[in-house]
Amino acid sequence: MNRIKRSIQLSSMLRKLREDMAAELAATSHRPQGWLPRTVFVEEDEYEAGFVPYRVQEIHEDRTFTGTHLLTGKKVKMPLTEINIDWLNLLIDIYACECKEQNLEEEEVRRCDHCGKPMKEGYYLGGEYACSDECCLALYNGDEAQMKEDLSHADEDDGECYYTDWESYITD
Ligand SMILES: [Zn+2]
Known part of the structure:
Protein backbone atom coordinates (compact mmCIF):
# COMPACT_ATOMS: atom_id res chain seq x y z
CA MET A 1 0.00 0.00 0.00
CA GLN A 102 -24.79 10.23 40.44
CA ASN A 103 -26.18 6.66 40.43
CA LEU A 104 -28.25 7.28 37.31
CA GLU A 105 -29.61 3.98 36.17
CA GLU A 106 -28.07 2.69 32.97
CA GLU A 107 -30.60 3.00 30.15
CA GLU A 108 -31.34 0.05 27.90
CA VAL A 109 -29.96 1.39 24.64
CA ARG A 110 -30.90 -0.66 21.59
CA ARG A 111 -27.60 -1.80 20.10
CA CYS A 112 -26.50 -3.68 17.01
CA ASP A 113 -25.74 -7.25 18.06
CA HIS A 114 -22.79 -7.31 15.71
CA CYS A 115 -20.95 -3.99 16.13
CA GLY A 116 -22.54 -2.51 19.27
CA LYS A 117 -23.65 0.78 17.69
CA PRO A 118 -26.79 2.43 19.14
CA MET A 119 -29.76 2.07 16.76
CA LYS A 120 -32.89 4.06 16.02
CA GLU A 121 -33.47 2.23 12.79
CA GLY A 122 -32.26 -1.00 11.29
CA TYR A 123 -32.98 -4.70 11.14
CA TYR A 124 -34.94 -6.62 13.74
CA LEU A 125 -34.09 -10.30 13.39
CA GLY A 126 -36.35 -12.30 15.69
CA GLY A 127 -34.77 -10.95 18.88
CA GLU A 128 -31.52 -9.59 17.51
CA TYR A 129 -30.67 -6.22 16.01
CA ALA A 130 -28.43 -5.23 13.09
CA CYS A 131 -27.58 -1.62 12.20
CA SER A 132 -26.61 -2.11 8.54
CA ASP A 133 -26.64 -4.56 5.64
CA GLU A 134 -23.09 -5.63 6.54
CA CYS A 135 -23.93 -6.28 10.20
CA CYS A 136 -27.12 -8.09 9.18
CA LEU A 137 -25.17 -10.43 6.92
CA ALA A 138 -22.59 -10.96 9.66
CA LEU A 139 -25.31 -12.09 12.08
CA TYR A 140 -26.29 -14.64 9.44
CA ASN A 141 -22.64 -15.76 9.30
CA GLY A 142 -22.57 -14.67 5.69
CA ASP A 143 -25.53 -16.84 4.68
CA GLU A 144 -27.05 -14.35 2.25
CA ALA A 145 -29.62 -16.80 0.88
CA GLN A 146 -31.09 -17.46 4.34
CA MET A 147 -31.06 -13.74 5.12
CA LYS A 148 -32.95 -12.87 1.94
CA GLU A 149 -35.40 -15.70 2.56
CA ASP A 150 -36.17 -14.46 6.09
CA LEU A 151 -36.44 -10.81 5.03
CA SER A 152 -38.74 -11.71 2.15
CA HIS A 153 -41.43 -12.45 4.77
CA ALA A 154 -41.00 -9.02 6.40
CA ASP A 155 -44.43 -7.73 5.38
CA GLU A 156 -46.32 -10.79 6.56
CA ASP A 157 -48.19 -10.75 9.87
CA ASP A 158 -45.92 -13.34 11.44
CA GLY A 159 -42.73 -11.96 9.83
CA GLU A 160 -39.99 -12.02 12.46
CA CYS A 161 -37.25 -10.34 10.43
CA TYR A 162 -37.68 -6.88 9.02
CA TYR A 163 -36.26 -3.38 8.64
CA THR A 164 -37.89 -0.73 10.80
CA ASP A 165 -37.40 2.42 12.87
CA TRP A 166 -38.10 3.16 16.51
CA GLU A 167 -39.08 6.33 18.38
CA SER A 168 -35.90 6.42 20.40
CA TYR A 169 -32.57 4.71 21.03
CA ILE A 170 -33.88 3.53 24.39
CA THR A 171 -35.84 0.28 24.54
CA ASP A 172 -38.98 0.17 26.67
ZN1 LIG B 1 -23.77 -2.86 13.35
Missing part, protein backbone atom coordinates in the same frame (compact mmCIF):
# COMPACT_ATOMS: atom_id res chain seq x y z
CA ASN A 2 1.39 3.39 -0.88
CA ARG A 3 1.38 6.44 1.32
CA ILE A 4 -1.58 8.12 -0.36
CA LYS A 5 -3.77 5.03 -0.08
CA ARG A 6 -2.85 4.64 3.57
CA SER A 7 -3.61 8.29 4.22
CA ILE A 8 -7.08 7.90 2.68
CA GLN A 9 -7.64 4.73 4.69
CA LEU A 10 -6.73 6.45 7.94
CA SER A 11 -9.02 9.39 7.15
CA SER A 12 -11.90 7.06 6.55
CA MET A 13 -11.25 5.20 9.83
CA LEU A 14 -11.22 8.54 11.62
CA ARG A 15 -14.49 9.58 9.99
CA LYS A 16 -16.12 6.31 11.04
CA LEU A 17 -14.89 6.69 14.60
CA ARG A 18 -16.34 10.19 14.74
CA GLU A 19 -19.68 8.93 13.46
CA ASP A 20 -19.70 6.14 16.04
CA MET A 21 -18.99 8.64 18.81
CA ALA A 22 -21.76 10.95 17.57
CA ALA A 23 -24.19 7.99 17.58
CA GLU A 24 -23.15 7.18 21.15
CA LEU A 25 -23.81 10.76 22.28
CA ALA A 26 -27.15 10.89 20.45
CA ALA A 27 -28.26 7.83 22.42
CA THR A 28 -27.72 9.49 25.83
CA SER A 29 -30.93 9.94 27.79
CA HIS A 30 -29.81 11.36 31.12
CA ARG A 31 -28.63 14.91 31.73
CA PRO A 32 -26.30 14.43 34.70
CA GLN A 33 -25.18 17.50 36.57
CA GLY A 34 -21.74 18.71 35.56
CA TRP A 35 -21.96 17.33 32.01
CA LEU A 36 -23.49 20.16 29.97
CA PRO A 37 -22.96 22.94 29.12
CA ARG A 38 -19.38 22.18 28.20
CA THR A 39 -16.76 23.82 25.99
CA VAL A 40 -15.52 21.80 23.00
CA PHE A 41 -13.41 22.62 19.96
CA VAL A 42 -14.56 22.51 16.37
CA GLU A 43 -12.16 22.34 13.46
CA GLU A 44 -13.02 25.31 11.30
CA ASP A 45 -10.61 24.56 8.49
CA GLU A 46 -9.23 21.08 7.97
CA TYR A 47 -5.96 22.23 6.47
CA GLU A 48 -5.22 25.21 8.66
CA ALA A 49 -6.22 23.20 11.75
CA GLY A 50 -7.87 26.21 13.33
CA PHE A 51 -9.87 25.20 16.37
CA VAL A 52 -12.78 27.31 17.52
CA PRO A 53 -14.39 26.93 20.95
CA TYR A 54 -18.11 26.24 21.19
CA ARG A 55 -20.22 25.89 24.30
CA VAL A 56 -22.42 22.79 23.90
CA GLN A 57 -25.81 23.36 25.55
CA GLU A 58 -27.87 20.42 24.37
CA ILE A 59 -27.31 17.17 22.47
CA HIS A 60 -30.09 15.82 20.27
CA GLU A 61 -31.17 12.38 19.06
CA ASP A 62 -30.57 13.38 15.43
CA ARG A 63 -26.82 13.57 16.16
CA THR A 64 -26.69 17.35 16.30
CA PHE A 65 -25.99 19.76 19.12
CA THR A 66 -27.09 23.27 19.91
CA GLY A 67 -24.59 25.66 21.38
CA THR A 68 -22.81 28.98 21.17
CA HIS A 69 -19.79 30.03 19.15
CA LEU A 70 -17.71 31.41 22.02
CA LEU A 71 -15.89 34.05 19.96
CA THR A 72 -18.91 35.55 18.20
CA GLY A 73 -21.69 34.60 20.64
CA LYS A 74 -23.67 33.21 17.71
CA LYS A 75 -26.14 30.40 18.46
CA VAL A 76 -25.71 27.32 16.27
CA LYS A 77 -27.14 23.87 15.64
CA MET A 78 -24.71 21.55 13.88
CA PRO A 79 -23.73 17.89 13.53
CA LEU A 80 -21.84 16.39 16.46
CA THR A 81 -19.31 15.05 13.94
CA GLU A 82 -18.02 18.64 13.50
CA ILE A 83 -16.57 18.48 16.99
CA ASN A 84 -12.92 17.51 17.16
CA ILE A 85 -12.62 13.84 18.05
CA ASP A 86 -10.79 14.31 21.35
CA TRP A 87 -13.67 16.38 22.64
CA LEU A 88 -16.25 13.92 21.41
CA ASN A 89 -14.40 11.29 23.38
CA LEU A 90 -14.31 13.57 26.43
CA LEU A 91 -18.08 14.16 26.24
CA ILE A 92 -18.71 10.39 26.21
CA ASP A 93 -16.27 9.84 29.03
CA ILE A 94 -17.70 12.55 31.29
CA TYR A 95 -21.23 11.33 30.59
CA ALA A 96 -20.38 7.80 31.71
CA CYS A 97 -18.52 8.99 34.81
CA GLU A 98 -21.19 11.47 35.94
CA CYS A 99 -23.98 8.91 35.45
CA LYS A 100 -22.06 6.42 37.56
CA GLU A 101 -21.22 8.94 40.24
Whole structure:
Protein backbone atom coordinates (compact mmCIF):
# COMPACT_ATOMS: atom_id res chain seq x y z
CA MET A 1 0.00 0.00 0.00
CA ASN A 2 1.39 3.39 -0.88
CA ARG A 3 1.38 6.44 1.32
CA ILE A 4 -1.58 8.12 -0.36
CA LYS A 5 -3.77 5.03 -0.08
CA ARG A 6 -2.85 4.64 3.57
CA SER A 7 -3.61 8.29 4.22
CA ILE A 8 -7.08 7.90 2.68
CA GLN A 9 -7.64 4.73 4.69
CA LEU A 10 -6.73 6.45 7.94
CA SER A 11 -9.02 9.39 7.15
CA SER A 12 -11.90 7.06 6.55
CA MET A 13 -11.25 5.20 9.83
CA LEU A 14 -11.22 8.54 11.62
CA ARG A 15 -14.49 9.58 9.99
CA LYS A 16 -16.12 6.31 11.04
CA LEU A 17 -14.89 6.69 14.60
CA ARG A 18 -16.34 10.19 14.74
CA GLU A 19 -19.68 8.93 13.46
CA ASP A 20 -19.70 6.14 16.04
CA MET A 21 -18.99 8.64 18.81
CA ALA A 22 -21.76 10.95 17.57
CA ALA A 23 -24.19 7.99 17.58
CA GLU A 24 -23.15 7.18 21.15
CA LEU A 25 -23.81 10.76 22.28
CA ALA A 26 -27.15 10.89 20.45
CA ALA A 27 -28.26 7.83 22.42
CA THR A 28 -27.72 9.49 25.83
CA SER A 29 -30.93 9.94 27.79
CA HIS A 30 -29.81 11.36 31.12
CA ARG A 31 -28.63 14.91 31.73
CA PRO A 32 -26.30 14.43 34.70
CA GLN A 33 -25.18 17.50 36.57
CA GLY A 34 -21.74 18.71 35.56
CA TRP A 35 -21.96 17.33 32.01
CA LEU A 36 -23.49 20.16 29.97
CA PRO A 37 -22.96 22.94 29.12
CA ARG A 38 -19.38 22.18 28.20
CA THR A 39 -16.76 23.82 25.99
CA VAL A 40 -15.52 21.80 23.00
CA PHE A 41 -13.41 22.62 19.96
CA VAL A 42 -14.56 22.51 16.37
CA GLU A 43 -12.16 22.34 13.46
CA GLU A 44 -13.02 25.31 11.30
CA ASP A 45 -10.61 24.56 8.49
CA GLU A 46 -9.23 21.08 7.97
CA TYR A 47 -5.96 22.23 6.47
CA GLU A 48 -5.22 25.21 8.66
CA ALA A 49 -6.22 23.20 11.75
CA GLY A 50 -7.87 26.21 13.33
CA PHE A 51 -9.87 25.20 16.37
CA VAL A 52 -12.78 27.31 17.52
CA PRO A 53 -14.39 26.93 20.95
CA TYR A 54 -18.11 26.24 21.19
CA ARG A 55 -20.22 25.89 24.30
CA VAL A 56 -22.42 22.79 23.90
CA GLN A 57 -25.81 23.36 25.55
CA GLU A 58 -27.87 20.42 24.37
CA ILE A 59 -27.31 17.17 22.47
CA HIS A 60 -30.09 15.82 20.27
CA GLU A 61 -31.17 12.38 19.06
CA ASP A 62 -30.57 13.38 15.43
CA ARG A 63 -26.82 13.57 16.16
CA THR A 64 -26.69 17.35 16.30
CA PHE A 65 -25.99 19.76 19.12
CA THR A 66 -27.09 23.27 19.91
CA GLY A 67 -24.59 25.66 21.38
CA THR A 68 -22.81 28.98 21.17
CA HIS A 69 -19.79 30.03 19.15
CA LEU A 70 -17.71 31.41 22.02
CA LEU A 71 -15.89 34.05 19.96
CA THR A 72 -18.91 35.55 18.20
CA GLY A 73 -21.69 34.60 20.64
CA LYS A 74 -23.67 33.21 17.71
CA LYS A 75 -26.14 30.40 18.46
CA VAL A 76 -25.71 27.32 16.27
CA LYS A 77 -27.14 23.87 15.64
CA MET A 78 -24.71 21.55 13.88
CA PRO A 79 -23.73 17.89 13.53
CA LEU A 80 -21.84 16.39 16.46
CA THR A 81 -19.31 15.05 13.94
CA GLU A 82 -18.02 18.64 13.50
CA ILE A 83 -16.57 18.48 16.99
CA ASN A 84 -12.92 17.51 17.16
CA ILE A 85 -12.62 13.84 18.05
CA ASP A 86 -10.79 14.31 21.35
CA TRP A 87 -13.67 16.38 22.64
CA LEU A 88 -16.25 13.92 21.41
CA ASN A 89 -14.40 11.29 23.38
CA LEU A 90 -14.31 13.57 26.43
CA LEU A 91 -18.08 14.16 26.24
CA ILE A 92 -18.71 10.39 26.21
CA ASP A 93 -16.27 9.84 29.03
CA ILE A 94 -17.70 12.55 31.29
CA TYR A 95 -21.23 11.33 30.59
CA ALA A 96 -20.38 7.80 31.71
CA CYS A 97 -18.52 8.99 34.81
CA GLU A 98 -21.19 11.47 35.94
CA CYS A 99 -23.98 8.91 35.45
CA LYS A 100 -22.06 6.42 37.56
CA GLU A 101 -21.22 8.94 40.24
CA GLN A 102 -24.79 10.23 40.44
CA ASN A 103 -26.18 6.66 40.43
CA LEU A 104 -28.25 7.28 37.31
CA GLU A 105 -29.61 3.98 36.17
CA GLU A 106 -28.07 2.69 32.97
CA GLU A 107 -30.60 3.00 30.15
CA GLU A 108 -31.34 0.05 27.90
CA VAL A 109 -29.96 1.39 24.64
CA ARG A 110 -30.90 -0.66 21.59
CA ARG A 111 -27.60 -1.80 20.10
CA CYS A 112 -26.50 -3.68 17.01
CA ASP A 113 -25.74 -7.25 18.06
CA HIS A 114 -22.79 -7.31 15.71
CA CYS A 115 -20.95 -3.99 16.13
CA GLY A 116 -22.54 -2.51 19.27
CA LYS A 117 -23.65 0.78 17.69
CA PRO A 118 -26.79 2.43 19.14
CA MET A 119 -29.76 2.07 16.76
CA LYS A 120 -32.89 4.06 16.02
CA GLU A 121 -33.47 2.23 12.79
CA GLY A 122 -32.26 -1.00 11.29
CA TYR A 123 -32.98 -4.70 11.14
CA TYR A 124 -34.94 -6.62 13.74
CA LEU A 125 -34.09 -10.30 13.39
CA GLY A 126 -36.35 -12.30 15.69
CA GLY A 127 -34.77 -10.95 18.88
CA GLU A 128 -31.52 -9.59 17.51
CA TYR A 129 -30.67 -6.22 16.01
CA ALA A 130 -28.43 -5.23 13.09
CA CYS A 131 -27.58 -1.62 12.20
CA SER A 132 -26.61 -2.11 8.54
CA ASP A 133 -26.64 -4.56 5.64
CA GLU A 134 -23.09 -5.63 6.54
CA CYS A 135 -23.93 -6.28 10.20
CA CYS A 136 -27.12 -8.09 9.18
CA LEU A 137 -25.17 -10.43 6.92
CA ALA A 138 -22.59 -10.96 9.66
CA LEU A 139 -25.31 -12.09 12.08
CA TYR A 140 -26.29 -14.64 9.44
CA ASN A 141 -22.64 -15.76 9.30
CA GLY A 142 -22.57 -14.67 5.69
CA ASP A 143 -25.53 -16.84 4.68
CA GLU A 144 -27.05 -14.35 2.25
CA ALA A 145 -29.62 -16.80 0.88
CA GLN A 146 -31.09 -17.46 4.34
CA MET A 147 -31.06 -13.74 5.12
CA LYS A 148 -32.95 -12.87 1.94
CA GLU A 149 -35.40 -15.70 2.56
CA ASP A 150 -36.17 -14.46 6.09
CA LEU A 151 -36.44 -10.81 5.03
CA SER A 152 -38.74 -11.71 2.15
CA HIS A 153 -41.43 -12.45 4.77
CA ALA A 154 -41.00 -9.02 6.40
CA ASP A 155 -44.43 -7.73 5.38
CA GLU A 156 -46.32 -10.79 6.56
CA ASP A 157 -48.19 -10.75 9.87
CA ASP A 158 -45.92 -13.34 11.44
CA GLY A 159 -42.73 -11.96 9.83
CA GLU A 160 -39.99 -12.02 12.46
CA CYS A 161 -37.25 -10.34 10.43
CA TYR A 162 -37.68 -6.88 9.02
CA TYR A 163 -36.26 -3.38 8.64
CA THR A 164 -37.89 -0.73 10.80
CA ASP A 165 -37.40 2.42 12.87
CA TRP A 166 -38.10 3.16 16.51
CA GLU A 167 -39.08 6.33 18.38
CA SER A 168 -35.90 6.42 20.40
CA TYR A 169 -32.57 4.71 21.03
CA ILE A 170 -33.88 3.53 24.39
CA THR A 171 -35.84 0.28 24.54
CA ASP A 172 -38.98 0.17 26.67
ZN1 LIG B 1 -23.77 -2.86 13.35
